[in-house]
Amino acid sequence: MTPWISIKDLKAHIGERVEIRGWLRNKRTGGKISFLQLRDGTGFVQGVLEKSTIDEELYSKVKKLKIESSLIIRGTVKEDTRSTIGVEISIDEVEIIHANETDYPISNKEHGIDFLMEHRHLWLRSQRQFHILKVRNEIIKAMREFYLNRDFKLIDTPIFTGSIGESAGNTFSMEYFDYGDVYLAQTGQLYLEAACMAQGKVFNLGPTFRAEKSKTRRHLIEFWMNEAEVAYYTHEDNMKLQEDLVEYIVQKVIERAEENLIALGRDIDKLKNVKAPFPRITYTDAIKLLQEKGYDIKWGDDLGAEHETVLSSQQDKPLIVEKYPKDIKAFYMQPDPENPDVVLCDDMLAPEGYGEIVGASERIWEKDVLIERLKEKDLPIEDYQWYIDLREFGSVPHSGFGIGVERTVAWICGLNHIREAIPFARTLYRVYP
The missing domain is CATH 2.40.50.140 (Nucleic acid-binding proteins)
Incomplete structure (x- = not known):
């Protein structure tokens, strides 16, 4: 045969x-x-x-x-x-x-993006999409390898949750039988914190949801995120782990999918530079730098896409921006003991204008400090009682982060829009097919 x-x-x-x-x-x-x-x-x-x-x-x-x-x-x-x-x-x-009876709707001629998204189930067959999804596969494979090689345990965190991890303003809520309202998960972080107190080093990989009415090339409504959490890790330990992970992902993709990147027109030499350590800058210094460049931004403002692009464009590898003001960050981030107005957090900005790919922080591990922050954010204490319990029984310093799969794919592949980085994009105006 x-x-x-x-x-x-x-x-x-x-x-x-x-x-x-x-x-x-x-x-x-x-x-x-x-x-x-x-x-x-x-x-x-x-x-x-x-x-x-x-x-x-x-x-x-x-x-x-x-x-x-x-x-x-x-x-x-x-x-x-x-x-x-x-x-x-x-x-x-x-x-x-x-033998198809009708002509295939996606021909070799140019098609508009709306047409291609409407036929996404067929567009996936194209050569370009083949190469993108091959790279995505290698990115996810590298993520899993990285953690398993370091003795992390995979923890599958829930999709339905009664606890909001980020901002209540961008959650999808729904009725859950007689329980009341629940939310589609914005993050699995809170549950990973519970798991790291049991397993030490843990990670997840799954879908997350943000009800943001955003139409930028960096945003999706449904996206996949890999998160990690480690007991006894400090803010510094956390940043080092992020650097090691991103370096591992990029170098493994070059090793295993270089021909796919070349087919996409990607400059491989730029990716080869992505090796730890990465440059770092504090939020405070970043604001000063932007002001010197003429941007109308003041301390306490969040960084926008344009600001991130300006900061990262000066680098040939990802840039870590650390220690943001506590008032613009989530309730669970540990205050900096040297300056309580900022928290021990960081965002990792991909070079070439691709923006934030990692969000991270050391977590609050003292019960009283956590309760105070929940009150400041006007979040219901009773809904977070299980999370507070983690600070009641054997609490330790711990840190973690989340890395967006699609933003990482878009950066490594050199895509103009994040919608190509996922098989079936869910955007502000699209849930079909």
């Missing part, structure tokens, strides 16, 4: 007869020879079919096949230096699985 081989593995089978199961990406046909562009989910290859090698009626059917029809081809793998994968297939057998 002819072995079924993936396109990505064809180079190891030069001179052998193989079987490819896939789809017709494109074709160029003539009277005596047809060039079939094929894909199978692992890569892309050209198949050359000569009329003399198969039944005349079947050759006629192949010539009439519409784009994205499914087929199985068999033939001999031949070296081809012009091919991006170094080979092509000399086809001697074709089995048509499904």
Whole structure:
């Protein structure tokens, strides 16, 4: 029997007869020879079919096949230096699985973004999307490897929650039987804090939701986030862990998906520079720098996308901005003992204008301080009683962070908009398909 081989593995089978199961990406046909562009989910290859090698009626059917029809081809793998994968297939057998009756809606011509998003279920088949999702897969794989190699435990945190982790103004609420209102999780952090008191070093990876009416190229309503939490970690320990993680992700993606990045037009040399340690600046110094550059911003204002771009554009690797004012940060962040007006937190800004990819802090571990902060933020103490309990029984200093998967994908791939960084984007005006 002819072995079924993936396109990505064809180079190891030069001179052998193989079987490819896939789809017709494109074709160029003539009277005596047809060039079939094929894909199978692992890569892309050209198949050359000569009329003399198969039944005349079947050759006629192949010539009439519409784009994205499914087929199985068999033939001999031949070296081809012009091919991006170094080979092509000399086809001697074709089995048509499904011949499309209508034209494939996404042709080689230019389409508007609304059209492509409306046909996202089909757009995923395109070559560009193939490369993006391959990189995304390698990013998530690297994240998991990094933690498991360091003896972190995976903790699956809940999607439904009664405790708000960030701002109440951007939550999705819903009725939960007779319990009352619950929220779609903005973060799994609070639950990871409970888990790190049991397991020491923990991480999660899952969907999170923000009901923000934002239409920027950096925002999604539903996105995936990886979070980590470590008992006995200080703010400094936390920043070092973030640096190590981001370096590991970037270097592993270069190692495993360099050809995909090149296909996307990414400048690999810029990514190769992403190695720890990363440059750091305090929020206070960042404000001074922005003011010197003529920006109308004062201490206590949050940094906007333009400000982040200005700060990070001076670097060839991510920039860590630390110690923000406590009034613009979440209730759970530990005050700086040297300056109680700021908290021991940091944001990591990706270079080249991609903005914040990591948000982090040392957590408040003293019960009285936490209760006071909950009151300052006007959050209901009773809803956080379980979280307060963590400070009642064996509390220790601890720290953690969250890294946005899609923002990381967008940065590493060099995408103009975050909607391409996730298979099915949920934006302010889109939940279809």
